[in-house]
Each structure stands twice: as structure tokens, then as C-alpha cells.
Amino acid sequence: MACICCLSSGNPANDLVEIINQNRTAQKLERLNDNPGLGCMALQYVELCKGNCSGNSAVNCKPPTDDFTEVFAPNCGVELPTIGTITGHIVGCQSKYTEPSLAFANVLVKDKKSLSVLRNKSHSGVGVGLIGFHKGPFFWCVLFSNGGTNSSFVLEDHGEGIKQKKGCYSGSAFPCNAGHRSAMLFNYIITFSYLFISLLNQI
Numbered sequence: 001m002a003c004i005c006c007l008s009s010g011n012p013a014n015d016l017v018e019i020i021n022q023n024r025t026a027q028k029l030e031r032l033n034d035n036p037g038l039g040c041m042a043l044q045y046v047e048l049c050k051g052n053c054s055g056n057s058a059v060n061c062k063p064p065t066d067d068f069t070e071v072f073a074p075n076c077g078v079e080l081p082t083i084g085t086i087t088g089h090i091v092g093c094q095s096k097y098t099e100p101s102l103a104f105a106n107v108l109v110k111d112k113k114s115l116s117v118l119r120n121k122s123h124s125g126v127g128v129g130l131i132g133f134h135k136g137p138f139f140w141c142v143l144f145s146n147g148g149t150n151s152s153f154v155l156e157d158h159g160e161g162i163k164q165k166k167g168c169y170s171g172s173a174f175p176c177n178a179g180h181r182s183a184m185l186f187n188y189i190i191t192f193s194y195l196f197i198s199l200l201n202q203i
Contacts, residue, residue, distance in 0.1 A: 011168055011172065013128040014099040014170050015169045016108075018023075019100055023118065024118070024119060029121065033124060035147075037153030037171075039191045040076035040129070043167050043168070044129070045072065045089070046140070047131055053139065058092070058093075069083055077157070078155060082154040083153060084148075086143055089117070089141065089144065090117055090141075091139070093107065093140070095136060095137050097138045125145040127171065128169065143157075
């Protein structure tokens, strides 16, 4: 697996899409189009999986196929005639938030099965959603499709009508929710505190 550097776009879902594309291009595969409609539906997917995280980062949750068209798409404002084929998905979870590069390697793409999904040549689009629950784990979901760049999973009014209350999704014009930012800030505080204490011990 290609070594991926840590990115920072301000939206970890966007960062994960870039990491996915770096890995694919390292294998001479085409880059995937970042599709906001797919990203929003990926977020909807993991919102239903609360309480279904096992100890090995596996998600014991599989929403009915009809939920994609009857629940996820309407909630996101995806125009129904533009709903395409989902060609693959990868879902994972962890007890706390982790950086996208680590989530990619340790949570999502950690075996041959998920690596095969990632490198499937039939994919043309990708969307990522992530969400953390209070006193619970963080969930990541990657959805792949084979739809056209501007003709599949199209958001009504460019996504302006979406009421995003939790989590993040790739391609979104909206910032991550406050809860997610707090989790990231807490991780930064712990990291800097550790570095500061280590520095003091060397003085």
C-alpha cells in the first residue's frame, strides 16, 4: 500500500478522498471524482450505525438497499433521477477520532477485501462521510459509484437545502459540526501537552 502523507483541508472527509486518490494513482488507476451527493449519503449511512462498532474497527451495520433511494437520497436532497449505481463501500469505526491518514490505513483499508474495493476499476466517483457520537466511537464510510461527473447523485440547489447537523461529508460547502471540531481540538491539546511536558523534562 502506498505511503500517504497527512493532509489538512479543514474537512477530514475531503482529506480522505485525496488519500484514496493518491493510493489509486500510485497504482496507475484513475482518480475518482469527489461527489458531494455520495458524500452526504455516506454520512447518512453511518448515522444509522450508532452502537454497532466492534472491537476490531468493524461496523456490524448494513442498512437495507432501499434506504439509499428512500431515506439517504431524500435526506440529502439528491435528485432522484440522478441516483446511480453504488459500486462499492467501505465502512469502519474507532473508539475516538483519528487523522484521515491513520483512519485510511488502520480503520478502512486494512485487509485484502477492502483494498480490492478501493482499487476496483469500475469506480468513477467517491464520497466520504464521518461522524462521532457523544461518548461513543467515530464512524467513517466511503461510497463508490460509476456515474458521470456532473450527472449522478446531483444535489438540489447545489446542496444549499441540506440541514447538516452532525458530522462531515466530502465535497460539502459546509464546515464540520462543532462536536467534531471539539474532538479534533481535544486531540491537539493532548498532543501539544505531551510535547510540552517532554520538552520540560529535557531542560
